[in-house]
Amino acid sequence: MVRQGHAVLALDLDPQAGNLTAVLHQRGYRGHTLLSVLLGEATLEEIIVETKQDGLDLLPASIQLLSQESRLQRIPGYHGLLRRLLPQLSGYAYVVIDCPPSLGDLTSLALTAADVYAIPCQAEQLAFDGLHDMVRAAGVVRDNLNERLALAGIFFTAYHPNQRGTLNHGTVEATRRIYGDEALLPHIRKDMAVPMSQAMQQSVCTYEPGSRAAQDYESLTHAILKAL
Incomplete structure (x- = not known):
């Protein structure tokens, strides 16, 4: 989104701060959220x-999110x-929220x-089971708290598209059968550029823009923007 000229706020709601805050700001961050x-303990200007x-x-x-x-x-x-x-937060074209990998009050x-x-999912059985729970939970929120909420789609991460006949490919095909082709967003192929970019505290699109993962994230972004 930023590469397309949009002003974006990334809002991290994962208490472990394992990826987004660590990559974009600092590892081991212990400050305000x-x-x-x-809760009235800080202002947006103080923590953005x-x-x-x-x-x-x-x-x-x-x-701190856990106790808060x-x-x-x-x-x-x-x-x-x-x-x-x-x-x-009107100064931003988009606010992108990173949720914890669990169904709770933060999500x-x-x-x-x-x-x-949008739901990221690994092509594994346990993640696939959690996918159903996430869709159901979002439906409860839509029915009771936010009627405009819509599913942009599901995308698989660290995906091996050539591993046909494996659990990896079977999970994707099962998702297609249950939710339909229209629910599948472009997948993110497995690429060592992702962990390497995280180690350098950069996005993969900045660290190695010609990588498979960077190309996939570009395609994913276009698909999500079309859903807005």
């Missing part, structure tokens, strides 16, 4: 940071707090604020 703002990439800002995550989540639950109507905060908070959601 989105919930610090929702610029990244090395022009046009891309980050609202970081930290382990239980406090957030005491606020009436807390599921809608992020949605009500979004008008204060619900994000889905209640979102227009569309």
